[in-house]
Amino acid sequence: MGSSSTNPSSETLLKVGVVGFGPFAQFLSRTILKQGHLVTATSRSDHSRLCSELGITFYREMDQFCNANNDVILLCPSILSLSSVMQSLPSNRLEKGTLFVDVLSVKEHPRDLLLNVLPEECDVLCTHPMFGPESGKDGWNGLPLVFDKVRIRNESLCMNFLSIFEKEGCRMVEMSCTEHDKLAARSQFLTHTIGRILSEMKIESTLMDTKGFQTLLQLRDNTMKDSLDLYCGLFKHNKFAKQELENLEGAFHSLKLKLQETQDAK
Amino acid sequence: MGSSSTNPSSETLLKVGVVGFGPFAQFLSRTILKQGHLVTATSRSDHSRLCSELGITFYREMDQFCNANNDVILLCPSILSLSSVMQSLPSNRLEKGTLFVDVLSVKEHPRDLLLNVLPEECDVLCTHPMFGPESGKDGWNGLPLVFDKVRIRNESLCMNFLSIFEKEGCRMVEMSCTEHDKLAARSQFLTHTIGRILSEMKIESTLMDTKGFQTLLQLRDNTMKDSLDLYCGLFKHNKFAKQELENLEGAFHSLKLKLQETQDAK
Ligand SMILES: NC(=O)c1ccc[n+]([C@@H]2O[C@H](COP(=O)([O-])OP(=O)(O)OC[C@H]3O[C@@H](n4cnc5c(N)ncnc54)[C@H](OP(=O)(O)O)[C@@H]3O)[C@@H](O)[C@H]2O)c1
Ligand SMILES: NC(=O)c1ccc[n+]([C@@H]2O[C@H](COP(=O)([O-])OP(=O)(O)OC[C@H]3O[C@@H](n4cnc5c(N)ncnc54)[C@H](OP(=O)(O)O)[C@@H]3O)[C@@H](O)[C@H]2O)c1
Secondary structure, three states: OOHHHOOOOOOOOOEEEEEOOOHHHHHHHHHHHHOOOEEEEEOOOOOHHHHHHHOOEEEOOHHHHHOOOOOEEEEOOOHHHHHHHHHOOOHHHOOOOOEEEEOOOOOHHHHHHHHHHOOOOOEEEEEEEOOOOOOOOOOOOOOEEEEEEEEOOOHHHHHHHHHHHHHOOOEEEEOOHHHHHHHHHHHHHHHHHHHHHHHHOOOOOOOOOOHHHHHHHHHHHHHHHOOHHHHHHHHHOOOOHHHHHHHHHHHHHHHHHHHHHHHHOO | OOHHHOOOOOOOOOEEEEEOOOHHHHHHHHHHHHOOOEEEEEOOOOOHHHHHHHOOEEEOOHHHHHOOOOOEEEEOOOHHHHHHHHHOOOHHHOOOOOEEEEOOOOOHHHHHHHHHHOOOOOEEEEEEEOOOOOOOOOOOOOOEEEEEEEEOOOHHHHHHHHHHHHHOOOEEEEOOHHHHHHHHHHHHHHHHHHHHHHHHOOOOOOOOOOHHHHHHHHHHHHHHHOOHHHHHHHHHOOOOHHHHHHHHHHHHHHHHHHHHHHHHOO
C-alpha cells in the first residue's frame, strides 16, 4: 500500500489505479496527476501512448495492474461494460484494504455489482462527478460531486480520495445511490434525451436564431460529445429512467392536446 | 403626417401608433421612445396608466387613435387576435401613405391579412424581432430583426422605421415571409415546444444539476414568460409548425427504438 494508510493528512499522495481509460478517465486523470498523485491505468484498448505522454504507467495486463500496489482502484469503464470489467478482475489478487471507487453516471448498478463481486475486505465508495470534459473544461469549482460511502472502514483513505475533488472546489453532495438515480433520471437523463432528440431532428443554425434556440444547439452539441454507450447506460441501468421517458411522452402528449384545442377553436 | 415625409434623413422623428399594448409592445415602445420618436397607443384593455408614466398618449377608442396622424401603425396584438384587431380598424379613416408594420412571430399570416384588409394606398412592412423582454433585456445589439418589404412605395419612411432597429445594433435580415415561417418552425417554435414540455413535466432544480440541466431549467423559465396565446399562435398560424411537431415526435420515437435495442441486448 502507498503512503495514505500511514499518513492520513490532507497532503497524502495516493496511488490511483484507473480501470477503463476512456475520455472521462483521461479528463479525471489530468487533475489527479496535477495534484501530485501517482496514476496507473489499464483498459480494454491500448492507451499506452497517451499514458506515457501524461506520465501514467499503462498495463495491458490486468494481472500486472493488480500487482501495482494501488491505494485506490478508480473504475471508469462505460456503464454497459462495468459488469464484464468487474468479472475480469482477479479477485484473489486484490489487496485487502484497497478502496474501490466508481464514477459511473448511474449509482445503484455499480453499488450492487461492487458489493457482489469484491471481497468483503475491500472498501467501496460510489461517486458521480456531475460534470465532464465539456462542462468542467474551465475547472471544477462549484460543480457537484455526488458520493455514497457504501462500505468504508478506512475513513482516512476515503477522505483523502474525496479531497481531490474538494481541493478543486467541487460542491460535495453526499446522498444514497438510490436518491441519486431518482434525481439523475429527472435531470441528467432527461437532458441527454432532449439533446439526442434534437440531434435526431438534425436541427441547424439559421440566420435568425433566437437565444433560446442557440442554447438548444449548444446542448445538442455537448450531448453528442458523450458516447451513445453512456446514454444507453443511463437508461438501461437506472431503474427510474423508464418512468421519466414516459413522463416526457406524457408531457408532449398533453401539450399537443392544448395545441389541438386552439386549432379546433373557431 | 409627421415629419418623416418631408425630411427623410436618418434623424427623422416618427409618429408611431401602437395597436395592442401587451408585454412586447411595451418592451419595443421603451426603445422607440428613447430614440425620441412620438408614441401613441390603443389596445383592448386599458393601459392608460402605464402609458402616461412612459409618456405615451393612450386612446381607448380606435377612432380617436386613427385621427392621431401617425406615420407608422405598429401592430403588436397576439397572433390569435390579429384578424379581429384588423377588422376593428376603420379602414375609411386610415391615412393614405401610412406605413403598417406588424411584429408577429409568424409572418405569412399577417402578410395575407394586411394585404386583404388594408386599402391599397397603405404600405406594408412585415417584421419579426427575434428577441423579447428577456433575451433583449441587455440591449438589442447583434440580435436579428427579420423583415419583408411586402408593399413599400415610400422607401424613406420604411428605412426610417427600420433604422430604429439598426441604431440599436440589430442584425438586419431581409427574407420572405414564407422563408421566415419555414425557419422559425424549426427553430423558435421547436424551442418553445421544448420549454413547454419541460414545464408540463414540472422539472425542478436538484442538489446535483449538471450545467446542461441548468440551461433547460432556464429555457423553461424563459419560455413560460411568454403567453400561451403566443405559443398557440406560433402553431396555428405557421403552416410549417405541424410538420416540425411531427418531426419532433418521429425523432423521439427513433431514439426510443435505440434505447429499446440496448435494453433487449443480452
Ligand atoms: N463523460 C462524462 O462527462 C462523464 C461524467 C461523469 C461520469 N462519467 C462516467 O464515466 C465512465 C466513462 O465515460 P466516458 O465518457 O469515458 O465514455 P464511455 O463510453 O461511457 O466509456 C468508455 C470507457 O469504457 C470502456 N469500455 C467500453 N466498452 C467496453 C467493454 N466492452 N469492455 C471493456 N471496456 C469497455 C472503454 O475502454 P477502452 O477505451 O479501453 O476501449 C473506455 O474506457 C462512464 O461510466 C460514465 O457514465 C462520464
Ligand atoms: N414576447 C416576445 O418576446 C415577442 C417577440 C417578438 C414578437 N412578438 C409578437 O408580439 C405580439 C405581442 O406579443 P406579447 O408577448 O405582448 O403577448 P401576446 O399574448 O402574444 O399578445 C398580447 C397582446 O395581444 C392583445 N390581445 C390578446 N387577445 C386579444 C383580443 N382578443 N382582442 C384584442 N387584442 C388582444 C393584448 O391586448 P391587451 O393588452 O389590451 O389585453 C396584448 O396587446 C405577438 O404577435 C407576438 O408574436 C413577441
